[in-house]
Amino acid sequence: MDQDFVVFIEKVKSLAAVDLSMYKEAQMKRRLTAFRNKKGYSTFIGLYRAMTKDQKLLEEFIDRMTINVSEFWRNCKRWESLRDQFLKEMIARSPHLKCWSAACSTGEEPYTLAMILHDLGALRTSSILATDLDEKVLDAAKRGVYHERSVREVPEYYLQRYLKRLETNEWEIADELRRAVKFKKHNLLADRFESGYDLIICRNVTIYFTDEAKAMLYHRFAEALKPGGILFVGSTEQIFSPGQYGFETADTFFYRRV
Ligand SMILES: C[S@@+](CC[C@H](N)C(=O)[O-])C[C@H]1O[C@@H](n2cnc3c(N)ncnc32)[C@H](O)[C@@H]1O
Structure with a gap:
């Protein structure tokens, strides 16, 4: 170098x-x-x-x-899996879910989670922390106004309920979702992690990290999750040998803390 x-x-x-x-x-x-x-x-x-x-x-x-691109319901089928295979069952056990959307960029990801939890009746009883390294994207996330291209994968049912079209042709997130997400600056490679999470979503950021940084992160995510808690990763970010970090594969792109 x-x-x-x-x-x-x-x-x-x-x-x-x-x-x-x-x-x-x-x-x-x-x-x-x-x-x-x-x-x-x-x-x-x-x-x-x-x-x-x-x-x-x-x-x-x-x-x-860093690259800040994000979208609501990015890889829609995965969010359906999160809802149908994991969240419904978790909520049936306890509606008090502690969730973290790490490297959330402009907020599409935590707001997607908020839509699903609201629809399942568990938003008020749950918490969603959304973090990123970049304060600019967090400001945009708090504003909650999006271009057409960010909402193109949102299923019609959720679009009608949780996003409002503005005169500018942009889309605004519903107030109750905005109020439910707490945004905070946080560096995944340097800052402290909270613990006791039921769900951590971390997608499309580990692709930029070295193998050593990734390994450190997976260990720390495992420690931050409750036993049985779920880590949801991006569609090119499968974890090789998840057992070494204390995870088992729950489904493709979903790992359960053992
Ligand atoms: C491509 S976006 C992914 C956004 C969203 N998770 C998604 O999948 O749609 C990557 C985000 O990771 C953030 N990022 C990069 N390095 C980070 C770090 N060390 N700690 C926290 N966030 C970081 C960037 O600021 C950017 O917003």
Whole structure:
């Protein structure tokens, strides 16, 4: 790795509390080089110096280092599985579910969960924490207004009940769902995890992490879940040998804490 980038990684770790060495290198470097060039710096150390003096540039950097794309009901069949195979049974046992949507981006994922829990009559008795590293996406999540493309997979029944079309052709999330989700800044690779979760949803972010970072994360997710609790991962993020982390496969893309 070139020295300029190595030094940058070290410095950003203390400046922004983000350890870039835990992300797959080639992809991260490509994104950051594009960002650096766009901002007019020829070296990473030059970009770093500018970020120490300019909070807005630093925030923009955090926003650009990761991919923030999300959608309601992303991979719709999986959400149906979550509802029909897991949540219904969990709620029948106890309607007090403690849920965490980790790396939630602009909020489509926790709001999808909130729709399902509301429909199953368990939203008021449950809690949903939604976290991300990037404060910009969290601001958008709290606002709860979305483009057409974010809602295209929402089944008609849920669309009618929980999203309102605005004059701008955007879609606004129902107030009762917005009130039910607590958004908070949180770095999965550095911050403390709460425990006692019944459900953790973490999708489409571990693909950017190194194998070591992934392994650490799966261990920590297992510790954060109650025995019998479920981890729901993205459609390209199957866990290899889940037993080594204290999980068993409950279905494709669903892991149960043993
Ligand atoms: C592609 S989005 C996935 C959004 C949503 N989970 C989904 O599947 O639709 C990835 C998100 O991970 C967040 N992220 C990246 N690194 C993170 C970290 N270390 N801790 C918490 N969130 C992180 C990014 O800010 C981004 O919002």
